[in-house]
């Protein structure tokens with residue numbers, strides 16, 4: 123640790139030390155700044171602020187690199203599966219064959235949810251957004267599984283982690299089934315994680331359901347791509363909620379709430395709605411013009427990223443997966459796909475998008491793929507939440523086990539009224 127910068131406040135010289143990570147930019151440690159200088163730093167949106175140490179995920183946004191525990195996302199998506207990725211994120215290493223069997227067994231044995239949860243669902247309107255249902259249902263897990271909410275107990279933390287990863291597909295499928303008025307389908311534990319989820323979504327009690335291995339593999343890959351993404355808004359939310367000692371189910375519910383927003387996980391839903399609104403390729407120029415107009419709040423959904431100022435590596439894999447799914451389903455002339463491909467082509471050649479480094483992000487393609495698989499748009503963010511639960515849990519666990527962990531408590535630059543005296547009602551104008 124060396125001193126990177128010094129500055130003077132009055133007569134006092136303040137030294138700020140640097141800390142280096144294993145790869146990527148180092149940080150200036152300002153944790154003692156207020157005590158030494160009586161000043162805070164100011165960084166709304168955390169564009170230059172590292173909020174924690176983490177060994178889980180590394181992103182180089184300029185180069186378009188994404189690593190989980192050091193492994194490139196391309197290799198994990200090509201050769202691995204989702205539960206193996208979950209193990210990697212949670213424990214730091216790829217599992218041996220025995221460790222994998224054991225992990226899969228433990229997750230699989232926790233896929234059912236308490237039977238009273240099904241009654242909990244009945245309280246919602248059928249047209250409720252499934253993300254609203256998910257925030258509530260996941261938060262409610264803490265009311266059902268008291269024996270894994272003591273965060274100071276390592277065993278309980280482990281059980282809560284496995285439960286969250288195992289039950290989130292069951293809850294997501296229940297939210298889907300409830301919204302379409304079909305009976306819930308119980309998990310079937312001889313199926314793999316993603317096939318089981320597909321079955322819980324699409325099977326009905328009156329007939330057999332056959333898993334399409336191409337679709338199952340594609341969805342599994344989508345889950346891998348969405349499993350973690352460093353300190354994004356929802357992960358930071360999970361960590362902040364967890365920093366107060368809240369139980370993991372409540373923390374994941376907070377993460378789901380944050381993910382719902384259109385600037386974050388809701389973008390794939392928004393991207394698809396935008397493609398439908400554009401409708402035909404000839405209308406693209408007017409939407410591009412709107413996106414460039416400073417006086418118009420419209421943005422091209424599915425373009426741009428806070429961190430990637432290059433092609434999002436997940437978007438490249440997703441683009442391939444999209445074509446695999448469409449081929450498998452024999453979808454050749456989808457008007458949305460025509461609009462999407464033409465929009466991608468135009469935006470990649472447009473000066474505005476090139477100069478601002480706005481590339482299609484993963485959400486641009488995932489919406490098209492999930493729609494082709496039969497998911498309604500309001501389920502897209504639910505699927506994102508399902509996959510990201512693994513990352514949230516790994517980040518939550520890392521935070522709880524970090525001895526330097528403190529409650530997260532940002533400060534502010536106060537710009538409101540200075541002290542003033544209360545006026546009785548009769549004296550106010």
Ligand code: CMC
Nearest residue numbers: 385386387389413421422423424425426427428478483485
């Ligand atoms: N369409 C048109 N202009 C854009 C867009 C867009 N999608 N995204 C950014 N810009 C412009 C923006 O107007 C600004 O221009 P100027 O410098 O002239 O003011 C410049 O690019 C930088 O934008 P910013 O808002 O400062 O960048 P940010 O890092 O705060 O925002 C973002 C990142 C993802 C919120 C933003 O690009 C966006 O709103 N994109 C559309 C929503 C979307 O696709 N979100 C999914 C993100 S990926 C999934 C995830 O990780 O959750």
